[in-house]
Amino acid sequence: MAKAVILVLDSFGIGSTPDAERFGDVGANTFGSIAREFVKQKGRQLVLPNLARLGLVKAATAAAGKAPAVADSAEPIGAYGYARELSSGKDTPSGHWEMAGVPVLFDWGYFEQKTDSFPAELITELCQRTGVPGILGNCHASGTDILVKLGDEHIKSGMPICYTSADSVFQVAAHEQHFGLEKLLSFCQVARELLDDYNIGRVIARPFQGDSPDNYARTGNRRDYSVLPPAPTVLDKLTAVGGKVISIGKIADIYAHQGITENIKATGLAALIDTTITQMATQPDRSLVFTNLVDFDQNYGHRRDVIGYGEALEYFDSRLPEIINACSSDTLLLLTADHGCDPTWPGTEHTREYIPVLAYQPGLASTDLGERMSFADIGQTLADYFKLDAMAHGESFITKLH
Ligand SMILES: O=P(O)(O)O[C@H]1O[C@H](CO)[C@@H](O)[C@H]1O
Ligand SMILES: [Mn+2]
Ligand SMILES: [Mn+2]
Numbered sequence: 001m002a003k004a005v006i007l008v009l010d011s012f013g014i015g016s017t018p019d020a021e022r023f024g025d026v027g028a029n030t031f032g033s034i035a036r037e038f039v040k041q042k043g044r045q046l047v048l049p050n051l052a053r054l055g056l057v058k059a060a061t062a063a064a065g066k067a068p069a070v071a072d073s074a075e076p077i078g079a080y081g082y083a084r085e086l087s088s089g090k091d092t093p094s095g096h097w098e099m100a101g102v103p104v105l106f107d108w109g110y111f112e113q114k115t116d117s118f119p120a121e122l123i124t125e126l127c128q129r130t131g132v133p134g135i136l137g138n139c140h141a142s143g144t145d146i147l148v149k150l151g152d153e154h155i156k157s158g159m160p161i162c163y164t165s166a167d168s169v170f171q172v173a174a175h176e177q178h179f180g181l182e183k184l185l186s187f188c189q190v191a192r193e194l195l196d197d198y199n200i201g202r203v204i205a206r207p208f209q210g211d212s213p214d215n216y217a218r219t220g221n222r223r224d225y226s227v228l229p230p231a232p233t234v235l236d237k238l239t240a241v242g243g244k245v246i247s248i249g250k251i252a253d254i255y256a257h258q259g260i261t262e263n264i265k266a267t268g269l270a271a272l273i274d275t276t277i278t279q280m281a282t283q284p285d286r287s288l289v290f291t292n293l294v295d296f297d298q299n300y301g302h303r304r305d306v307i308g309y310g311e312a313l314e315y316f317d318s319r320l321p322e323i324i325n326a327c328s329s330d331t332l333l334l335l336t337a338d339h340g341c342d343p344t345w346p347g348t349e350h351t352r353e354y355i356p357v358l359a360y361q362p363g364l365a366s367t368d369l370g371e372r373m374s375f376a377d378i379g380q381t382l383a384d385y386f387k388l389d390a391m392a393h394g395e396s397f398i399t400k401l402h
Pocket of ligand 3: 011092297298302341350
């Protein structure tokens with residue numbers, strides 16, 4: 001019997017990689033910065049005993065060449081390592097596809113101009129095809145700041161708020177009731193079609209609600225429209241032989257619904273963890289429960305909320321024993337991330353960082369997996385574990401585990 005569970009702590013980097021200079025991210029360290037600021041601002045260390053038992057502190061120390069300000073465990077129970085990214089970008093699809101064995105080796109299209117970011121002909125065609133009177137935004141922005149700035153005008157004018165970032169994204173914020181959720185989703189689908197020509201990785205619908213800039217808030221109805229991964233991922237290979245892939249949260253959207261047999265939505269860290277544990281209880285043989293914990297990135301990393309990020313990590317750590325107890329003797333549990341988003345770094349963008357690779361299975365001896373040269377080592381290990389054909393990228397660490 002072989003079952004696997006992957007939990008992606010979205011944006012939980014553990015130190016900048018050797019190629020971070022290309023991104024202006026030398027010295028970024030999501031985990032290290034949170035740990036340091038926590039001590040400074042709260043007067044105590046982060047409490048993460050269960051993550052430490054899985055080897056997080058050891059992996060983070062090796063990745064950054066410096067220990068984070070968090071107590072380590074004397075008795076690790078997991079295998080721990082840290083991986084660098086082969087993909088050209090530091091975005092969510094690249095990180096997820098690479099961990100499933102398919103790095104993004106081409107360059108995405110980007111809208112690099114900070115204002116007037118989108119080509120006029122794109123916007124003209126988008127408005128013509130969808131019947132909206134025009135767009136607001138047309139700039140780089142933080143998705144919560146732009147609601148404060150343009151939310152009222154959006155409601156008055158009926159124009160959707162379109163914005164981007166350093167990622168290959170076209171994001172659309174619109175009010176769920178005034179503009180309408182269905183109208184927003186169809187607007188995004190047309191945008192998706194037009195943006196294929198621009199090589200843009202994702203169109204993201206960002207519905208929000210509220211009645212004034214003080215209380216405009218994004219809802220759980222976010223939808224991501226991704227291009228297809230450039231090659232079959234380990235998810236495709238597993239489902240092709242009759243295996244199951246159960247997506248929890250935004251995983252299915254990130255893989256453009258390829259290689260997914262069941263798609264379960266949940267909103268918020270607690271609900272995502274609850275759903276994961278519920279699914280683990282009935283997980284069949286040859287299956288993968290795959291969860292993305294987006295709150296770390298969306299609510300804390302991009303928002304530069306360092307204490308919020310730390311508290312969310314402590315909450316996750318407090319739920320970790322339940323997840324570990326839900327592992328049967330044939331469940332391989334993997335904890336990882338898709339990129340960094342150091343909340344103390346200038347700007348509100350992702351940061352190019354090592355990700356943690358923590359593996360646990362009941363009875364497994366604790367092992368140092370060392371530095372992994374690609375996130376694809378996770379996908380290759382899963383291919384090995386499920387006895388699938390090998391992936392084109394990545395080195396399996398299965399023999400170090402079993
Ligand atoms: O500021 P918000 O809307 O959260 O945007 C963030 O979310 C996008 C997808 O992760 C990133 O490209 C980043 O810009
Ligand atoms: Mn991400
Ligand atoms: Mn992000």
